[in-house]
Amino acid sequence: MKTLVKTLAAGLAVALLSSTAMAQDIAVRGGQVWTMGPQGVIEDGVVVIEDGRIIAVGPASEITIPQGVQVLQAPIVTPGLVDAHSTVGLTGYLNQPDDQDQLDDSAPVQPHLRAIDAYNPHDRLVQWVRELGVTTLHTGHGPGALVSGQTMVVKTRGNTVDAALVEDGTMIAANLGAWALDQDSSPGTRAKQMAMLRQALVAAQGGADPEEDHLGPGERDEDNPGRRDLVEEAFAQVLAGETPLMITANRMQDMQSALRLAEEFGFTVIIDGAADAHLMLDELREAGVSIILHPTMARNEGELENAAFTTAAVLAEAGILFALQSGYEAYVPKTRVVLWEAGFAAGNGLTPQDALASVTIDAARIIGMDDRIGSLEVGKDGDLAMFDGDPFEYTSHATGVVIEGEVVSTAVR
Incomplete structure (x- = not known):
C-alpha cells in the first residue's frame, strides 16, 4: 500500500495512556489516519470521540485533545x-x-x-x-x-x-x-x-x-x-x-x-x-x-x-x-x-x-448504515481499528479496537 505505513518513532506502537476500559471520551492519534471520508489519509492525525460519537478529525497540529481523556496511539488508524x-x-x-x-x-x-x-x-x-x-x-x-x-x-x-x-x-x-x-x-x-x-x-x-x-x-x-x-x-x-x-x-x-x-x-x-x-x-x-x-x-x-x-x-x-x-x-x-x-x-x-x-x-x-459507520467523520460512531503496519500486510497486527468510544480490545492479533 502506497506508504500506508510511514515509519513512526519506535514508541508509537499502540499505547494506552489511561487504563479506564469503559472510557467514552477518548482521542486516537495515528501516524496515518485513513478516514475513508472527504479528508482522505491524514498524516499524523487525531480522532476525538465524545459520548461514543466522533467530534473532531484532523491533523494533530489542528486538533486540541481535551484534557483528561484517554489517548491511544498507533502507526495506522482506520474506521472499524x-x-x-x-x-x-x-x-x-x-x-x-x-x-x-x-x-x-x-x-x-x-x-x-x-x-x-x-x-x-x-x-x-x-x-x-x-x-x-x-x-x-x-x-x-x-x-x-x-x-x-x-x-x-x-x-x-x-x-x-x-x-x-x-x-x-x-x-x-x-x-x-x-x-x-x-x-x-x-x-x-x-x-x-x-x-x-x-x-x-x-x-x-x-x-x-x-x-x-x-x-x-x-x-x-x-x-x-x-x-x-x-x-x-x-x-x-x-x-x-x-x-x-x-x-x-x-x-x-x-x-x-x-x-x-x-x-x-x-x-x-x-x-x-x-x-x-x-x-x-x-x-x-x-x-x-x-x-x-x-x-x-x-x-x-x-x-x-x-x-x-x-x-x-x-x-x-x-x-x-x-x-x-x-x-x-x-x-x-x-x-x-x-x-x-x-x-x-x-x-x-x-x-x-x-x-x-x-x-x-x-x-x-x-447495508444502509453509512450515516453511522464506515468512515471517520464528525457525527459518526466512534468505531476505530488500529494497526502496527499496513493492515493488508501479512506481518502486520491489529493492536487495538474501539467501538463507540469504548476500548474493546488491546490484544495484538
Missing part, C-alpha cells in the same frame, strides 16, 4: 471494519448442533425467521473477529434453503443481543442455485426455485392484516382470512421497498434470474456471492445493483468454480458498488475474516484504497 455478510453469532465456533443456528431446513421458505432470536453475543467468534478490527457485522441466516430467514446489523460488543443490536430485519436472505436445491423434496430444480419465490411474492401482494393474531408459517384460517401470516408480512416488506432481498447467486444464470425477479416485482435486490459477475458486468451496471462479493479466498469449486482473486478489482474497474464479506463456512472456524479477504484482493489488482473501502464505507453503504 464492516463485514457486509456474515453468519457470526449464529454459527458457533464449536461446530456442534447446539451452536449452529444459521439454517433451519424444515421448510424451504422461511423469511420470518429473525436473526435476533438466534444471535449469541458471547460466542468466541464474535470476540475473534472483533480483535481483528471488525466492529460491525451484517449477520443472520445463511445458505442452504431457498429463503433461510432475516439478517440484522450488530456491533461486535455487548452483553446481550439488545446491547449489540443496531438494526433488526435488515434484509431477507434468499438463495438460488445448487446450495438451495433439494432433490428429495422441493425445490428440486432452478425453475421450481423461481416459481416458489414468485408464488410467495404474489401471495404477499394480497396483503395480510398486521393487526390480527399470528398464524403459524404458511397456515390460513378459513373462518378468519384476515389473520396474520408472518411469511406474507415479511415478503410484503420486500415489495414495499422497506426490506431488500439479498439473493445469494453465483452462477450467471442465477444472477440473471435474480435481476429478472426484482424487475418483475419492483423490489430492491442485493446480489450476494456473484462468482460469475465478470461475465455480466454490463447487465449488473445497468441494473444499478450492489454486490456483496464472495470471500476472495473462497474455494473455487461447484457454484464457485469461477470465483477469482481478481473479481473485486474487475468490479471496481467497472464502477459497480461492491463489498467483501466473510460469508459462511461449513467447517471450523465457521467464518473468514474480512481484513484478510481484502488483503488478498489488494494483492490481486484492487487498489489499497478500494480494498479498505470494501470492508468499511462501501460495506456500510450496501
Whole structure:
C-alpha cells in the first residue's frame, strides 16, 4: 500500500495512556489516519470521540485533545471494519448442533425467521473477529434453503443481543442455485426455485392484516382470512421497498434470474456471492445493483468454480458498488475474516484504497448504515481499528479496537 505505513518513532506502537476500559471520551492519534471520508489519509492525525460519537478529525497540529481523556496511539488508524455478510453469532465456533443456528431446513421458505432470536453475543467468534478490527457485522441466516430467514446489523460488543443490536430485519436472505436445491423434496430444480419465490411474492401482494393474531408459517384460517401470516408480512416488506432481498447467486444464470425477479416485482435486490459477475458486468451496471462479493479466498469449486482473486478489482474497474464479506463456512472456524479477504484482493489488482473501502464505507453503504459507520467523520460512531503496519500486510497486527468510544480490545492479533 502506497506508504500506508510511514515509519513512526519506535514508541508509537499502540499505547494506552489511561487504563479506564469503559472510557467514552477518548482521542486516537495515528501516524496515518485513513478516514475513508472527504479528508482522505491524514498524516499524523487525531480522532476525538465524545459520548461514543466522533467530534473532531484532523491533523494533530489542528486538533486540541481535551484534557483528561484517554489517548491511544498507533502507526495506522482506520474506521472499524464492516463485514457486509456474515453468519457470526449464529454459527458457533464449536461446530456442534447446539451452536449452529444459521439454517433451519424444515421448510424451504422461511423469511420470518429473525436473526435476533438466534444471535449469541458471547460466542468466541464474535470476540475473534472483533480483535481483528471488525466492529460491525451484517449477520443472520445463511445458505442452504431457498429463503433461510432475516439478517440484522450488530456491533461486535455487548452483553446481550439488545446491547449489540443496531438494526433488526435488515434484509431477507434468499438463495438460488445448487446450495438451495433439494432433490428429495422441493425445490428440486432452478425453475421450481423461481416459481416458489414468485408464488410467495404474489401471495404477499394480497396483503395480510398486521393487526390480527399470528398464524403459524404458511397456515390460513378459513373462518378468519384476515389473520396474520408472518411469511406474507415479511415478503410484503420486500415489495414495499422497506426490506431488500439479498439473493445469494453465483452462477450467471442465477444472477440473471435474480435481476429478472426484482424487475418483475419492483423490489430492491442485493446480489450476494456473484462468482460469475465478470461475465455480466454490463447487465449488473445497468441494473444499478450492489454486490456483496464472495470471500476472495473462497474455494473455487461447484457454484464457485469461477470465483477469482481478481473479481473485486474487475468490479471496481467497472464502477459497480461492491463489498467483501466473510460469508459462511461449513467447517471450523465457521467464518473468514474480512481484513484478510481484502488483503488478498489488494494483492490481486484492487487498489489499497478500494480494498479498505470494501470492508468499511462501501460495506456500510450496501447495508444502509453509512450515516453511522464506515468512515471517520464528525457525527459518526466512534468505531476505530488500529494497526502496527499496513493492515493488508501479512506481518502486520491489529493492536487495538474501539467501538463507540469504548476500548474493546488491546490484544495484538
